[in-house]
Amino acid sequence: MKKILLVAVVGLLFASSCSGEKKPKTKNANAPKAVAAEGIKHITKAEYLTLVWNYEKNPSTFVFEGKLPVIVDFYATWCGPCKRVAPILEKLSKKYAGKINIYKVDVDAERDLAASHGIQSIPTMYFYPKTGQPQVVQGALGEEQLEQAIQQVLLSK
Known part of the structure; x- marks a missing residue:
């Protein structure tokens, strides 16, 4: 049932997602690179490898590195x-808080990490139990759909 739900959500929302169109990268000095006030952490590839999955060490097997989903x-x-999903x-x-962690990866800043996961459409969200x-779900999910997932x-x- 979970898989059917996620496949349906992906199908419905795929049309509303951004294309993988690349725009020139601009440096934003105010872009968050640490923990946001709300508890969302913007992470780099190095952090991803220690907090989520070290796919370089375990390329063919998923081994969860975190303490919380x-x-x-x-x-x-x-x-x-x-931008609509962020709030x-x-x-x-x-x-x-204390039950799950939410991390954000900027695909323009972390191209290697995005490429390693085959990210071609954004937003793309991975749910790691x-x-x-x-x-994985591509497209902008609403609050109710995210709660359900x-x-x-x-x-x-």
């Missing part, structure tokens, strides 16, 4: 749907 949001600063993720990071396989993929026992 994780959502990783692959986004870009210029992406409209990514929802901030709200959920407060609601589920403590046990089991990760699930958190409950079914990350917090179900």
